[in-house]
Amino acid sequence: MKPLRSPLAGIRVADFTIHAAGPFCTHLLSQMGAECIKIESRTRPDAFRKPHAVYGRMQAATFDQVSANKLSVRLNLKLPEAVALAKRLVAASDVTAESFRPGVMKRLGLDFEALARVKPDLVMLSLSSSGQSGPDSHFAGYAPLFGAWGGLGWMSGYSDGPPVEMRHVMDHSAGMHAALATLAALHQRRRTGLAQHVDLAAREVASAMIGDALVQASAGEQPQRPGNADAAMAPHGIYASNRPDRWLTLAVRDQGDWLALQGALGRATTDPRFASAAARRAHREAVDELVGAWLRECDADDTARRLQAAGVCAHVSWNMQDIADDPHLRARGALAEVSAPDIPARLAVGAPARFSVTSDVGIRRLTPTLGQDEDYVYGELLGLSRAQRSDLESREVIF
Amino acid sequence: MPSVDNQPLAGCRVIERSRSVAAAYAGKLLAAMGARVVLLEPEEGSALRRAPPWLEGSQESALFAYLSVGKRSSVCDLRTPQGQADFVLELGEADIFIDDTPLDERQACGLEPESLARRFPELVHVSVLPFGASGPKARWNAEEVNLLHAGGEGFLLPNGLSNELFPDRPPLKIYGHFSEYQGGSSAAMCALAAWWAVPAEGGQYVDVSVQDAVLAVGAFALQRLGDGSLEHRTTRSFRYGGVFRTLDGYLELLTLEDRQWLGLVELLGRPAWACEPALADPLERSRRGDAINQHIRDWMARHPTEHIVARAQQLGVPAAKYRTPEEVVRGEQERARGLFGPATLASGREVEVLVAPFQFRCTPLLRGGAVPALNEMSRETTA
Numbered sequence: 054m055k056p057l058r059s060p061l062a063g064i065r066v067a068d069f070t071i072h073a074a075g076p077f078c079t080h081l082l083s084q085m086g087a088e089c090i091k092i093e094s095r096t097r098p099d100a101f102r103k104p105h106a107v108y109g110r111m112q113a114a115t116f117d118q119v120s121a122n123k124l125s126v127r128l129n130l131k132l133p134e135a136v137a138l139a140k141r142l143v144a145a146s147d148v149t150a151e152s153f154r155p156g157v158m159k160r161l162g163l164d165f166e167a168l169a170r171v172k173p174d175l176v177m178l179s180l181s182s183s184g185q186s187g188p189d190s191h192f193a194g195y196a197p198l199f200g201a202w203g204g205l206g207w208m209s210g211y212s213d214g215p216p217v218e219m220r221h222v223m224d225h226s227a228g229m230h231a232a233l234a235t236l237a238a239l240h241q242r243r244r245t246g247l248a249q250h251v252d253l254a255a256r257e258v259a260s261a262m263i264g265d266a267l268v269q270a271s272a273g274e275q276p277q278r279p280g281n282a283d284a285a286m287a288p289h290g291i292y293a294s295n296r297p298d299r300w301l302t303l304a305v306r307d308q309g310d311w312l313a314l315q316g317a318l319g320r321a322t323t324d325p326r327f328a329s330a331a332a333r334r335a336h337r338e339a340v341d342e343l344v345g346a347w348l349r350e351c352d353a354d355d356t357a358r359r360l361q362a363a364g365v366c367a368h369v370s371w372n373m374q375d376i377a378d379d380p381h382l383r384a385r386g387a388l389a390e391v392s393a394p395d396i397p398a399r400l401a402v403g404a405p406a407r408f409s410v411t412s413d414v415g416i417r418r419l420t421p422t423l424g425q426d427e428d429y430v431y432g433e434l435l436g437l438s439r440a441q442r443s444d445l446e447s448r449e450v451i452f
Numbered sequence: 453m454p455s456v457d458n459q460p461l462a463g464c465r466v467i468e469r470s471r472s473v474a475a476a477y478a479g480k481l482l483a484a485m486g487a488r489v490v491l492l493e494p495e496e497g498s499a500l501r502r503a504p505p506w507l508e509g510s511q512e513s514a515l516f517a518y519l520s521v522g523k524r525s526s527v528c529d530l531r532t533p534q535g536q537a538d539f540v541l542e543l544g545e546a547d548i549f550i551d552d553t554p555l556d557e558r559q560a561c562g563l564e565p566e567s568l569a570r571r572f573p574e575l576v577h578v579s580v581l582p583f584g585a586s587g588p589k590a591r592w593n594a595e596e597v598n599l600l601h602a603g604g605e606g607f608l609l610p611n612g613l614s615n616e617l618f619p620d621r622p623p624l625k626i627y628g629h630f631s632e633y634q635g636g637s638s639a640a641m642c643a644l645a646a647w648w649a650v651p652a653e654g655g656q657y658v659d660v661s662v663q664d665a666v667l668a669v670g671a672f673a674l675q676r677l678g679d680g681s682l683e684h685r686t687t688r689s690f691r692y693g694g695v696f697r698t699l700d701g702y703l704e705l706l707t708l709e710d711r712q713w714l715g716l717v718e719l720l721g722r723p724a725w726a727c728e729p730a731l732a733d734p735l736e737r738s739r740r741g742d743a744i745n746q747h748i749r750d751w752m753a754r755h756p757t758e759h760i761v762a763r764a765q766q767l768g769v770p771a772a773k774y775r776t777p778e779e780v781v782r783g784e785q786e787r788a789r790g791l792f793g794p795a796t797l798a799s800g801r802e803v804e805v806l807v808a809p810f811q812f813r814c815t816p817l818l819r820g821g822a823v824p825a826l827n828e829m830s831r832e833t834t835a
Binding site for chain 2: 058060061062064073077081085104105110111114115116117118119165183184185186187188189190192193194195197198200201202203204205206207208209210211214215216217218219220221222225226227229230231232233234236237238239240241243244245247248249250251252253254257258260261262263264265266267268269270271272274275276278279280281283284285286289290291292293300302303304306361364365366367368369370371372373374375376377380381382384385387388399400401402405406407408409410411
């Protein structure tokens with residue numbers, strides 16, 4: 054078999070992450086070729102192996118994106134022998150990733166200082182809601198709370214409405230930033246041979262998404278929630294079309310766009326309130342009303358294509374079925390069809406980007422069953438004999 | 453002690469050509485980790501220098517300040533022989549080149565990946581475009597509002613209380629440049645992955661799409677589609693929990709685990725409705741979500757945010773205040789962690805800028821710096 058050419062080929066990750074943000078980080082690393090070993094136990098299996106009532110999922114998931122590509126081993130970290138085995142796994146890996154509440158890894162005897170003793174050039178990622186330090190570091194949280202603490206939730210919303218809660222995109226954005234920082238730490242290790250502890254607070258990622266508003270706030274200003282409006286562009290927003298719940302997004306950047314929009318729609322206005330970009334900004338609501346009336350009679354999909362042909366920024370507000378049907382995303386490998394004997398064909402998120410040389414990037418294997426890779430990990434990597442493993446299993450260390 | 457030499461990306465040299473937030477954010481993230489990032493700008497300066505929001509008084513771009521602090525600026529017009537010569541010199545010393553020039557303009561600027569790969573075989577060349585550099589829509593144009601909806605998340609917003617209050621309004625974008633930030637984060641991540649492979653594989657071209665990045669962070673909705681559920685903003689609200697109006701503001705509350713639910717019952721003062729035995733079953737709670745939420749809303753509306761949040765945290769109930777930007781900038785947690793650093797704008801005005809949404813505990817990041825004046829590198833050379 055031809056060896057895979059992936060940018061992170063040869064990197065191994067000991068993956069203790071739970072929930073969504075941490076597992077997405079290690080999933081991204083695995084997509085780019087890292088070998089990622091997911092550590093769970095029968096007593097504390099990953100959430101996807103159980104029903105999730107709050108999301109309306111009444112049984113275990115058959116496919117879990119963020120677990121794809123990962124190897125699975127069982128390890129009951131409540132027992133000292135399991136902790137010792139975890140340390141051997143860390144020593145055999147390049148990166149250790151965890152996303153417990155701060156303090157949990159220390160209680161387990163697996164904190165950075167302890168692990169750096171067995172792996173002097175350890176690169177460790179700790180991902181948490183509020184970070185490893187500071188008065189709020191013990192706070193528990195999920196994606197909507199990250200958005201609330203970080204200010205992104207406050208700044209998002211209709212101008213006259215309440216703040217808006219962020220969902221999984223917030224988790225996964227934290228995970229992507231964590232993957233980036235982890236790679237930077239690996240480069241640092243390559244250069245210096247030294248260990249590094251990356252500390253990512255998901256709420257700070259939410260704050261990074263309002264970095265401009267925070268600059269304003271630091272200057273004593275009180276930034277306001279703009280809704281769908283943009284200070285530089287008018288018309289700008291999301292407009293109804295001739296089909297219910299089929300919306301067209303539109304951003305008119307300059308006078309050229311404004312004229313092209315009218316040309317593409319076969320409309321024209323000589324209203325002086327709309328004669329220049331500055332005039333349209335000053336009469337934002339009126340221009341929205343006019344363009345809204347034009348677009349209400351249009352087919353959104355056809356109009357988006359015509360506007361794009363005229364160089365105007367437009368796109369239909371797509372639901373996931375639209376995305377699943379998109380030949381562009383499939384051509385790029387951003388969407389990948391996956392299947393397995395027990396998993397009917399379905400779509401998953403594929404490669405994060407196209408790499409011209411190390412092009413083997415994306416999903417190589419699907420959701421692992423619990424402990425399916427112990428022959429390789431405990432047998433080949435750590436050199437445990439069958440008898441040793443049976444003994445550890447009988448005493449529920451490997452469990 | 454933080455120093456230039458002990459930063460994670462010390463020694464990494466990056467050239468950035470950006471007109472989009474995505475490409476500029478990729479450069480910002482690398483600069484924050486110690487890379488030397490040179491922003492190549494046209495004569496009139498990057499369009500982002502004029503992008504909103506603008507600071508009152510000086511009218512300087514708060515967005516550009518955020519995205520460019522710590523970078524260097526050099527004017528380089530690739531349509532001139534001098535610009536081309538300067539560019540070749542810069543790239544000859546660079547590890548990573550980040551570029552968001554539209555495809556149709558690349559040939560005229562000498563930015564085609566094949567020719568750059570021949571001349572700079574060790575270079576990591578990262579293209580960042582709204583829909584990527586390949587595929588049938590590679591030449592489509594887009595701004596933030598288009599991209600959030602092209603990636604699927606826009607259609608799903610707002611959910612929860614906002615959607616309940618305004619069910620007939622159009623979907624709502626996330627504040628600012630959320631999609632572009634995902635594209636930028638992805639571009640920086642992929643740049644470092646490709647740079648990692650240079651000793652074994654040499655340089656390469658990396659084609660990043662903002663739409664792909666939005667879809668990637670929205671993977672859960674695609675997973676739900678595979679499970680048979682097409683998500684919609686009207687139905688993807690949490691069965692119970694979410695945004696609540698309090699006596700003096702808003703907070704977010706979410707209980708996913710049994711012990712958190714028990715803490716919530718305690719927080720609410722053990723009311724009779726919550727102690728009903730049937731509600732011990734999480735599936736039953738999920739089924740009765742609307743009724744539960746109504747009870748919680750009634751209670752929240754009578755209590756102040758800080759009181760609720762403090763008590764909730766004691767009881768292990770995940771709850772957070774919806775904080776304003778002013779509260780974030782002044783936040784004790786943020787201050788304790790040094791999230792912000794002092795930045796000097798081109799006008800000399802001092803502001804604070806978020807350093808980076810991650811920390812390196814063994815070698816802390818340098819904080820703050822200057823927002824580069826246009827072409828300050830050249831002025832420095834000639835001075």
